[in-house]
Amino acid sequence: MLLSLVALLATAAAAVARPADQTVFGVPAPPSPPHRRPSVELSSSRHDSHGSTFSPLLPPAIPLAVKSPYLNAWLSAGGDDGSKGYLAGSWARHWPVHYAGSQRDHRLSWAGLIRIDDEVFEFLGAPLSGALSFLGSDKVAQQTAFTYTATRSIFTFEAAGVEFNATFLSPVTPNDVVRQSLPFSYLVVDVNRHALENRTVSVYTDISGEWATGDSSIDITWTYKSEAGIGTHAVSRKKQLVFGEHAEQAEWGHAVYATALRKGVVAGSGSADKLRARFIRHGKLDGTHDVRYRRVDNDQPVFGFSVTLSEQEPAAIFTIGHVRDPYVNYVTPKGQVSLSGAWTTRWPHYVDALSAFQLSASRALLEAARFDATLREDARRVSGDAYAAIVELSTRQAFATFELTTGVGDDWKEDRDEVMAHLKEISSNGDMTTIDVVFPLHPILLYANPTLLAHLLEPLLRYTHSGLYPNRWPVHDLGTYPNATGYNRGDDEPMPVEEGGNMLWMSLAYFQLSGDVKWVEKHYDVLKQWTTFLAEDGLVPAEQLSTDDFAGTLANQTNLAMKAIVGIGAMAELAKGIGRWTDWVHYRAVAEAFATEWTKMAMTESGEGRHAKLSYQDEDSWGILYNLFGDRALNLKLFDQELYEEQAAFYQHKLERYGLPLDHRHRWAKTDWQMFAAASSTTRKGRDGFVDSLVDFLAAGKVDAPFPDLYETPTATFPGREGLDWPIYFIARPVVGGHFALLSLEAADAVNGVDPEERFRA
Numbered sequence: 001m002l003l004s005l006v007a008l009l010a011t012a013a014a015a016v017a018r019p020a021d022q023t024v025f026g027v028p029a030p031p032s033p034p035h036r037r038p039s040v041e042l043s044s045s046r047h048d049s050h051g052s053t054f055s056p057l058l059p060p061a062i063p064l065a066v067k068s069p070y071l072n073a074w075l076s077a078g079g080d081d082g083s084k085g086y087l088a089g090s091w092a093r094h095w096p097v098h099y100a101g102s103q104r105d106h107r108l109s110w111a112g113l114i115r116i117d118d119e120v121f122e123f124l125g126a127p128l129s130g131a132l133s134f135l136g137s138d139k140v141a142q143q144t145a146f147t148y149t150a151t152r153s154i155f156t157f158e159a160a161g162v163e164f165n166a167t168f169l170s171p172v173t174p175n176d177v178v179r180q181s182l183p184f185s186y187l188v189v190d191v192n193r194h195a196l197e198n199r200t201v202s203v204y205t206d207i208s209g210e211w212a213t214g215d216s217s218i219d220i221t222w223t224y225k226s227e228a229g230i231g232t233h234a235v236s237r238k239k240q241l242v243f244g245e246h247a248e249q250a251e252w253g254h255a256v257y258a259t260a261l262r263k264g265v266v267a268g269s270g271s272a273d274k275l276r277a278r279f280i281r282h283g284k285l286d287g288t289h290d291v292r293y294r295r296v297d298n299d300q301p302v303f304g305f306s307v308t309l310s311e312q313e314p315a316a317i318f319t320i321g322h323v324r325d326p327y328v329n330y331v332t333p334k335g336q337v338s339l340s341g342a343w344t345t346r347w348p349h350y351v352d353a354l355s356a357f358q359l360s361a362s363r364a365l366l367e368a369a370r371f372d373a374t375l376r377e378d379a380r381r382v383s384g385d386a387y388a389a390i391v392e393l394s395t396r397q398a399f400a401t402f403e404l405t406t407g408v409g410d411d412w413k414e415d416r417d418e419v420m421a422h423l424k425e426i427s428s429n430g431d432m433t434t435i436d437v438v439f440p441l442h443p444i445l446l447y448a449n450p451t452l453l454a455h456l457l458e459p460l461l462r463y464t465h466s467g468l469y470p471n472r473w474p475v476h477d478l479g480t481y482p483n484a485t486g487y488n489r490g491d492d493e494p495m496p497v498e499e500g501g502n503m504l505w506m507s508l509a510y511f512q513l514s515g516d517v518k519w520v521e522k523h524y525d526v527l528k529q530w531t532t533f534l535a536e537d538g539l540v541p542a543e544q545l546s547t548d549d550f551a552g553t554l555a556n557q558t559n560l561a562m563k564a565i566v567g568i569g570a571m572a573e574l575a576k577g578i579g580r581w582t583d584w585v586h587y588r589a590v591a592e593a594f595a596t597e598w599t600k601m602a603m604t605e606s607g608e609g610r611h612a613k614l615s616y617q618d619e620d621s622w623g624i625l626y627n628l629f630g631d632r633a634l635n636l637k638l639f640d641q642e643l644y645e646e647q648a649a650f651y652q653h654k655l656e657r658y659g660l661p662l663d664h665r666h667r668w669a670k671t672d673w674q675m676f677a678a679a680s681s682t683t684r685k686g687r688d689g690f691v692d693s694l695v696d697f698l699a700a701g702k703v704d705a706p707f708p709d710l711y712e713t714p715t716a717t718f719p720g721r722e723g724l725d726w727p728i729y730f731i732a733r734p735v736v737g738g739h740f741a742l743l744s745l746e747a748a749d750a751v752n753g754v755d756p757e758e759r760f761r762a
Contacts, residue, residue, distance in 0.1 A: 055147040056389040057695065058085045060703045062146070062153050064092050064110070064168045065185035066396040068403055069424040069481065070250040071322045072732065073108050079704030087112075087155045087166060088122045088140045094214070094249055095426065095706050095732035106247060109208035109302065110320075111276065112189070114141060115283045116160040116201050123157055123166055123189075124205065127276050149372035150395035162199060164191040170396050171364045172371055174448035177419055177455070181342035181404035184256075184321035184357045186364065193314040202264075203316040204279040206304025208272065209296035211255035211322065213237045214247030216296040222303060224267055224289055228355035230319075231267045232258040233303035238293065243329045243482055248430070250482075253324030257303055258354050259317060264308030272300040279306050319358045323350040327405045328422050328432075330459065331478070331486035332412035333466050339405040345416050378447075382742045383678075383688055386695040390675075391444075391743065393698070394736035397707055398444050401426055401734035404455065408462055421455035424481040426732045431477040432484050433459055436495060436547035437734050439502040440672040442509065443744035444737035450513040453506060459484060460503070464526050472533045474499040493549070497541045500530040501563035505630050508570035509744075511577055512634070512751055520578050531571040531587060538564025539594045540601075540616070548662060548670070550710070550728060556616040558602040559627050565594045566630035569638050595638040603646075611650035612643075614663050622650070623663030626676035632759070633679070633745050635752040641682075648682045652689065656713040658700065659693045668719045669697075671709045672738030679741040684760045687742070694739075706732035 060078040062085065065071055073092040076082045083090035094106040112124025121141040122128045128138050141159040148154070153168040169186040173179045189203045209220040212235040219238040224231065234254040241251035259265060268275055270290035278285055284306040294301065307316035326338035347353035357364075375395070379388035407418025423438055425431040438456050445453040459478060468488045469475050473496035478484035507527060511520055520527075541564070543555035569591035575583035601616045614621035625647050631639050654660055659669035660677065671694055678690035698707075700716035710730040712719045719728050749756050 052085065052143045053145045054085050055145070056385060056392070057699050058146070058701060059148065059393050059698055060701065060708065061095075061706045062148065063170065063393075063396045063706070064153060065170060065187075065320050066400045066706075067170045067185050068183045068322065068400055069248075069426060070253075070324070071183050071185065071320070072400055072426075073110065073320075074706050074732070076704040078701040082701075082704040085146050086143050087124055087146075088143065089126050091125050094247075106214065106249075108210050109206075109272070109300070110211075111204075111206050111272075111302070111304070112166065112187075113204040113276065113279060114157075114159060114164065114189070114201065115204070115279065116162050116199060119160050120280045121157075121159040123155075123159075123164075124187075127206075127272070148392060149368075150375045150392045151368040151372055160199075162191060162195045162201065164189060164201075169365060169368055170400070171368055172395060172399050172448070173367065174399075174445075174452060177404055177452075178342050178346045180399075182321075182353060182357055183323060183341070183343075183403075184319050184354065186361055187318045187320065188315055188361065188365075189318075190315035191309055193311045196309060196311045196314055200283070200308075202279075202283045202306055202308045204276070204285075204304060204306045205316075205318055206272070206275060206302040207233070207235075207255065207257045207320065208300055208302045209235055209255075211235065211257075211320070213251055213296065214245070214249035215251070219293060219295055220301070221293045222269060222301070224269060224303070225351070226261055226267075228351055229261060230258045230351075230355045230358050231261050231265065231305065232256055232351060232354060233267070233269065235303060242326070245430075245481075248426075250322060250324055253322060254350070256319070256321045256323060256350070256354060257305075258319045258358050259305050259307065260358055262313065264310065264313070266306045267304070268306070269301060269303045272302045275302055275304055279304075284308060317358070317361045319354060319361075321354065321357075323353075325350070327403055328482040328484060330408060330420075330484045331463060331466075331468065331488075332408060333468060334412045336485070337408060337412065337414055339407070339414055339420065340416075342404040342406060342419055345406065378743055378746075382746060383684075383691050386688070387691045387742065389698070390691065390694055390739050393707055394444070394739045397732060398441060398734055398737040401441070401732075402456060407458065412466075419455050420458045421452060422459060422478075422482070422484065423456060423734055425477070426734065428730055428733060430481050432479045432481040434477040435460065435474055435499040435502050436476070439506060439547065440676075440735040441737035442506050443675075443740040446509055446513060446744040446747055447740045450510050453510050454514070454516070454519060457503070457506065457510070461523050461526065465523075471496070472529060473497075474503045474530060493545070495545050495547065495549070497534065497538050497544065497560050497564050498546050500534050501538070501560075501567035501627070501630075502547075503527070503530060504534075504567035504570040504574075505563070505634065508573050508634050509748070511574060512748060517578055520574050524574070524578070524580070527571060527574060528583070531568055534564040534567050535587075535590050538568065539597060551662070551665065551668075554615055558598070558612050558614065558616060559623060559625055561594075561598055561602070561616075562625065562627040563630065565591055565598060565638060566627060566634065566636065568594065569631070569636040570634055573634065573636070591636070591638055599639070599643070603643075608653040609650050610646045612647065614665075621664050622654070624651075624660060624670075624673050624677050626673035626680075628680045629676040629741060629745075633741075633748050635748070635754055644680060645682050647677075647680070648686045651677060651681075652686060655689055655693060657693065658697045658711070658713045658716045660690065661713050666719070667713045669711055669713045670735075671697075671707070671711075672735045672741075675739045675741040679745045682759075682761060684762060687760055705729065707736050709733055709735045 062075040065073040111127035123141040141157040145156040222235040244251040266285040268285035402423040409415035470490040476492040572587035614623040681687040702716040
């Protein structure tokens with residue numbers, strides 16, 4: 001299997017010349033160059049001044065090890081200070097965090113060197129800078145290509161006449177909860193084995209204590225063990241702060257770095273300069289381990305491996321991760337309950353889980369290649385290569401924002417036979433399982449596996465069933481990650497109509513794709529309670545926040561009222577689905593009556609056509625009516641086709657080069673809501689216009705962080721805020737799951753018996 005793995009990896013970056021349907025060892029290859037629409041400028045076939053290609057485009061930041069909120073390592077690429085897509089010379093970073101206009105350095109030192117005969121080249125990070133320059137080893141491997149898929153980032157290099165690849169794989173296995181919960185990623189360095197016939201090649205990689213804590217001024221400890229077929233470095237904060245964070249990183253648990261034990265593998269730890277110098281001089285480590293425990297920034301300790309390659313074993317495979325136990329702190333009527341990662345139900349000790357992950361690398365790559373090929377094929381069918389480039393870049397980011405854990409039983413104790421999922425609202429404020437962030441995430445789950453959506457709703461629904469939350473509407477969030485402490489006084493951020501509509505919308509979406517009658521019956525009374533609230537307060541919302549809370553409160557929001565109507569209509573369908581006929585008739589009648597009244601109050605005429613206002617009272621206003629997507633995706637048919645056509649036509653007047661502004665008040669654009677609007681379009685041209693402008697934003701290269709979801713349409717930069725001198729940074733967030741709106745619509749139409757050709761005219 002290893003040779004198959006290596007062959008697949010070795011050909012990944014060369015896929016730019018391969019026909020789209022060609023396979024390697026029966027596995028679909030990574031994408032060939034896109035047959036793009038002329039209006040889209042993808043950069044896959046272009047070389048920059050240094051000679052690398054970037055396929056399907058050069059993103060603002062490149063995912064390296066992106067598997068959980070606490071294993072979230074990226075290579076900044078865009079902006080003035082980004083790497084421009086080159087792996088060598090720049091350090092990985094825990095998703096960048098910005099404060100008051102300056103960027104804090106969340107560096108994650110991850111170094112990679114390759115020794116070919118007697119020459120040493122840098123290919124990962126910047127290990128040859130500074131103190132090692134005295135050795136005369138300052139060579140950098142030439143990067144010739146970069147490509148990304150949904151699960152992989154593949155860099156191809158040439159050094160001393162030898163071609164090799166560095167592949168970063170964060171597996172996405174949505175149909176296997178336990179494997180999806182594993183907090184590990186791979187780095188695979190492989191060399192064309194024919195080059196090893198007459199060349200001596202060895203690979204060195206290491207990580208630093210920065211992976212174990214966000215505070216470089218504290219003491220860390222570490223161990224190295226050889227067991228279960230692998231060698232494992234485990235690095236941790238000396239004083240564990242369970243359920244604590246510093247600079248958004250976990251301050252308990254262990255950062256782990258491992259590889260399989262075989263001939264030619266040597267482990268070592270010690271000062272960064274000394275350990276790397278040893279490899280530069282000798283081509284391998286000597287097995288020495290430094291046990292002088294100290295601060296992260298005191299004579300920087302690193303933890304590495306050297307691997308000698310051969311024709312029989314031409315790849316070095318490393319596993320990187322962050323393991324914790326327990327994972328989260330969950331509120332119940334009997335107090336807080338600690339929940340463990342779902343993977344602990346199969347592998348009680350992390351070394352066993354790590355071993356299983358490391359030794360199944362071949363399987364993981366084959367599965368990843370199939371997942372990648374399927375997603376790319378589906379996305380290209382829906383809206384071409386530009387859309388594929390968007391959803392592929394979104395996949396790892398979205399899946400890494402939530403974690404799967406054990407559940408809670410009826411006795412309010414941990415139940416290891418149950419599953420919960422918990423989301424971190426990365427970068428905006430760290431809230432836990434925020435409903436209006438789960439909401440834009442949910443399209444990717446509908447596409448990948450709707451059961452994951454049920455797992456994310458479970459902690460919210462259980463908290464509501466507990467009776468601890470006093471309000472009639474859903475709680476906004478459950479606390480600050482990883483502490484789901486709840487809001488037993490009802491003092492959470494007030495978004496009553498927003499969250500009520502979101503929960504009912506997502507509940508029906510899950511039910512339509514799963515047919516899970518028992519789930520609906522279990523939660524029916526709570527769902528009905530929220531619907532009653534929306535029937536009383538949803539059509540004319542009082543002044544309040546919507547999910548776009550950065551824009552402030554507003555009374556009589558038309559888009560918010562539409563969400564309430566969609567929510568009530570969703571409840572009618574849920575009632576119908578389990579035979580509650582009286583409720584079905586009642587809520588359907590309410591939703592239809594509200595839709596009629598909404599149309600009278602919300603619509604206006606302007607020189608650019610008839611369209612919805614931002615608020616009922618403001619005739620000169622407008623905004624993206626992204627909640628119309630609910631009527632279409634859930635097949636509710638509450639609003640006339642005329643509304644869809646009017647909105648689609650109006651958007652064309654407002655669409656700018658880098659996207660459609662959120663509303664008339666600012667030039668801010670939201671990537672998720674644009675994709676919701678795209679899925680509500682009536683023509684392929686209108687749909688693809690949203691897709692193309694979003695690709696233009698990515699390709700502009702003005703930002704340097706994981707797929708930002710809020711930006712300025714004239715400049716493709718982070719947005720400012722009126723009256724303040726600091727910008728808003730929404731990066732690495734879960735909401736990129738909303739980019740799957742078009743794919744989730746296709747899935748919903750299939751189960752609802754809707755012909756997709758009816759959705760978009762030519």
